[in-house]
Amino acid sequence: MSMKFAAVAAALLCALLVGAPRLMAHEGHDHETAAPVASNNFPRAEAASSAFELVAIKQGAELETWLDRFETNEPVRDAIIDVETPAGPATAVKAPNGSYRIPAAWASAPGRYDLIFTVTDGGNVDVLTATLVVPVTSSRKTEPLLGPNQGSLLGGVSTMAVAVASLLFGAFSALAFRKRPILWAPAIAAFLVIAVGAVRLLAHEGHDHPDEAKGSPAAKGDRSQILPDGSIFMPKPTQRVLAVRTTVNREEEHKRTVELPGRIIPDPNKSGLVQAAAAGRLSAPPAGFPSLGARVEAGDVLAYVTTPFLALDQPTLRQQAGDLAQQISIVERRVARYETLVKSAAIAQVTLDDARLELQGLKARRATVDTVKRDPEALVAPVGGVIAAANAVAGQIADPNAVLFQIVDPAHLWVEALSFNPMPASLKASARTSEGRSLSLDFIGAGFADRNQAAPVNFSIRDPAGLRLGQFVSVFAETSEATAGLALPRASVVRRSNGENVVYEHVGAERFEARIVRTQPLDGDNVLVIDGLSAGRRVVTQAAELLNQVR
16 A cells, blocks of 8 residues: 555655646736726826926826916916926927926836926916836736737646646556556546646636736826825816815914804885785786786786675665765756856855855765776785785685785895894894805894794895795804804815715825814805814815715
8 A cells, every 4th residue: 555655645746846836937927916096097296386286297208297276276277387307408388188298208218207397477487396207117027928818728738738747657656566557546646736727727817917908007097096095196187177176274263153044035125015905806907917927016006806795785885876966966956056146146156166066076976986886996016026926816805905916126135034142233144045055144133022032133135136035044143252263165074974074185286185174154155174174284175075976
């Protein structure tokens, strides 16, 4: 049995000796390591001063330069950029995408290149220095003459050759010791070698090479990504597309504000209601009832109300009409007789005049009775404006004091807020709608009436265009207390999925870091950062929500 074990051992040893170099060679295979998330896809250099921030990106045989304002990150599109390069001085040319470009054939070879940029923007001249690092382009060191599939196939064929050699060597060893051919021993050795070769073949096929189908990093182009330290890399071209803007925050004292619930109401001096004084049947004027949003002027007839008479009232009206007709007939005969007597000087002229006045009064009373029976009441607009509410239908019986039309002047609207604390007369306030629009307010007055333990406070809106009655708003009113902090636009503060409020600090030309902050309301446009951020930092004020979505 010792001879059998010797044969098996010999076969295994042969397999290890022949296969190990192949496996070790594969382990030491110099693949291009996958580009870490933190690496930039194109060689680039950046520089900054108190006025400008510059990023130079090597794009093929050109150097693409992006120039922005340092504090605001606004593009500088009309500057003159002179560059000292290893090949000599060059002047950048404006490109349609807002960048500046110079030829960079000198950067085709790997190395470090020191550059000096002289920026002239109007009367401002600034000098910025930067270093462009072009890394060595990596390539495969093994199987250089074969394609990826051919190299893998050759590795599999050589592994099969090792298996056959091991089988023959095991059989020869068994015969050399004059024993029966123990075929299972070399078969096991061959099976092990084949298994090792198959694993190697599969591993090689699944390995990613930079110059294979997935493409090199340079072929992918720059993209926004989260770096290993948690910061965000966003290329300058992407910042231009997303209009990323920043500001340098400064700590100042601000009046503390309180947030009050409010809603839009009409200005009582520029609005009015149209009501029926008595119950009656509605009818439309010749032009019809005014529609919602229609413009009307003061005195325009909006509807008619015909007062119906009950059966009990009909005899009374007829009796009054009959009495008035009889009196008119008597007075008319008296006036005719007086006219004859005046001519003969039997009576004075004043007696005739009195009779005539009496006749005129009786006829007016008769006309009034006839009008009550026939003519409806005209409902007119008390002020000019637009129809904000309309509840009139032809044939409808209008209740007394029922609001048939509401007229509002959209250029004069107020905000009514509820405050649980007394408000000073010199109150400064602003409001914010649910859509994020900010409203400038002027204090009108505060009441003393109790509304669920709160007093109403009225403000006039300086620019009420686009608002509607009853719309809810949040009112931010100043108090006499002062609080120190950093004022930032509300758009700077975004909420993460875990509920944290963060702002993004612009720590580099193409890097942003999230800062967890604690805020409180300041006004309709701004919040006060009271913790989590120090002064003098560049904070994103526009497109922060888009930065928060980078994954």
